[in-house]
Amino acid sequence: xxxxxxxxxxxxxxxxxxxxxxxxxxxxxxxxxxxxxxxxxxxxxxxxxxxxxxxxxxxxxxxxxxxx
Numbered sequence: 001x002x003x004x005x006x007x008x009x010x011x012x013x014x015x016x017x018x019x020x021x022x023x024x025x026x027x028x029x030x031x032x033x034x035x036x037x038x039x040x041x042x043x044x045x046x047x048x049x050x051x052x053x054x055x056x057x058x059x060x061x062x063x064x065x066x067x068x
Contacts, residue, residue: 033066053067
């Protein structure tokens with residue numbers, strides 16, 4: 001299975017502000033996330049108290065929030 005993403009305005013706003021290194025990390029993790037969302041390096045987990053919100057790590061400082 002291969003997933004596709006849509007990006008919120010909030011994501012786009014914050015993405016503009018991150019460094020080029022972080023943009024590369026985010027892009028790489030999104031590729032991995034689209035192919036293997038349960039890959040250990042993503043540390044994907046459900047956000048406590050929600051049904052459809054998940055978070056994954058782009059790096060130790062940047063998180064990707066997903067709505068499934």
